[in-house]
Amino acid sequence: MVPPLLSYAEPDSPLQIVAIDEDECFRDTLSNELEPRGFSVTTFADGPSVLEAIDSLAAADLIVLDWDHSSSPGLTLLHQLRRAGVAAPIVFLTRRSIASNECVALENGAIDFIDKSRGYAILAFRLKIARQKVPTAQRDKTFTLGELKLKTQVSRAFWAGTDLDLTVGEFKIVALLAANAGHHVTYRALYDVLHYRGFVAGCGESGYKTNVRSAIRRIRRKFEALDPHFDRIQNYTAFGYIWALDGE
Incomplete structure (x- = not known):
């Protein structure tokens, strides 16, 4: 039997995800699809709303940003969060999986860049793997x-x-x-x-x-x-x- 190239251990408690996306329907669906898969999801519509609620990020295992957000572009928001002292790992979601954008995202400290069209099952798997990429010493909140x-x-x-x-x-x-x-x-x-x-x-x-x-x-x-x-x-x-x- 060929062992899997990469696997993850199921956490003892739900992974805490904070997602920022301007599409209300997507935010609702994201919560509904991820929570049965072992996540606890908190969502915000834009950058200003999450920056006004910085304390809500204290428990986040991952922050999920919308690369294509019209008023709060993901890369801009990443830098705003870092300047505000938010150290939680960041993953980008996108509607357009362009290699050059992915390179920029990773160069700026994101730990993954995921195409929304891949579906929620793949997204859940990728988020769990992304969490495992975070060094153990950095997981303490x-x-x-x-x-x-x-x-x-x-x-x-x-x-x-x-x-x-x-x-x-x-x-x-x-x-x-x-x-x-x-x-x-x-x-x-x-x-x-x-x-x-x-x-x-x-x-x-x-x-x-x-x-x-x-x-x-x-x-x-x-x-x-x-x-x-x-x-x-x-x-x-x-x-x-x-x-x-x-x-x-």
Whole structure:
């Protein structure tokens, strides 16, 4: 017997899908067809409506965008979601399966580009496979460390249950420190998460350190506004910062 080239394991709970499509009939049919196949589907008509409901994306396993949307083109919406701190994996649906469009979609971070005409059975199968393409480490939707809770899919941070209202860049710094709790993180590593590895800015070779210090001050003020005794983010002179654990 020839083994399948690619298979997937059925999840223990429904896959959470958020779909944005301007065709109301398609949205209704998508929900009706996918839910019996192991999905929970939330739909929106356009980009503005989903951007106003960012919190609804926190539980999403996949976000499904309409490449051909007339008012909220899929590629434009992908970039808007990323700028808003939404990190959930994205799949495009299209009515016109053109190779050049598929290349652009994949180059911009989509994990699949699916022709709507293939039918719902194929779509369900492809979405489940797309979910398996996501590295296990990126599937966790929340990260908790003491009083800190991070909703990684939407770049939201909470301290003792209250939203810290961090910017996307500030969230990235806190997430990196928390992921390395108890270990020092260099100025360079902290700066790289704000931009990209090797990015140069500031005055002189080490000017980026000033930018990191400024960001840390802003972050600390937001924590201290909720907890005047907050002291988890500590400086290691000339090296970087650490998220201190109890007793440190």
